[in-house]
């Protein structure tokens with residue numbers, strides 16, 4: 001059954017991903033106000049009353065800010081692993097009124113005809129995860145907020161039709177930027193965020209034939225630019241012999257690099273399309 005998704009918002013001002021097939025609709029993270037999430041959903045002609053679950057990647061505010069209000073307003077169950085739940089219970093207002101579901105890291109959960117699998121990422125949160133969504137023979141994977149892509153992650157992510165992958169910063173922009181040194185050190189660490197170069201290097205190991213599109217996600221507004229991320233990643237990939245396909249081209253050869261935005265959703269992506 002066909003999967004489609006829209007990255008509703010991506011970056012440290014708030015993250016949310018909408019994914020659905022004909023029967024099931026899920027949100028991953030709700031890191032913006034509930035009002036803003038309502039607006040973003042409306043712009044994709046959806047609303048909160050038909051969301052079957054909210055999956056949480058980790059407890060940082062840009063991933064959970066709107067969860068409490070949104071989940072309670074529409075009575076949507078929230079899924080996270082045990083250690084993330086411990087943090088959510090501490091951080092979220094009125095968390096006792098949220099429908100609490102445990103999604104253990106590494107397990108698969110069936111949501112009707114959609115199966116979701118979580119996997120460990122490398123970030124300075126209690127138990128951060130990424131997710132893979134299976135519907136029929138289609139797979140979408142999401143890996144943001146990770147300072148490092150392990151071989152285990154690479155093997156999972158390589159087996160995806162479409163990948164949403166963090167490309168947070170340009171290393172030189174970050175080094176020259178105004179963040180305090182301890183913040184820069186954190187971002188650059190294995191428990192921080194992937195740079196454009198690191199994302200491309202990891203991608204080189206993952207482009208083994210299946211991945212057709214990669215969404216460059218969680219870009220810093222201070223230390224990155226969409227064009228710079230695209231150029232840096234394209235250069236590295238092309239140097240290694242990979243072809244970069246044209247966005248929007250139905251018969252794109254090679255991998256297509258796609259944009260995400262802080263403040264507006266991406267167009268629907270039907271995984272079935274070439």
Ligand SMILES: O=c1ccn([C@@H]2O[C@H](COP(=O)(O)O)[C@@H](O)[C@H]2O)c(=O)[nH]1
Pocket residue numbers: 011012013168179180183187193218219220221222223
């Ligand atoms: O003063 C700050 C600014 C940012 N952070 C954290 O750094 C990373 C990257 O942020 P970008 O906005 O993508 O540049 C993110 O995790 C922020 O939360 C910070 O800790 N302190």
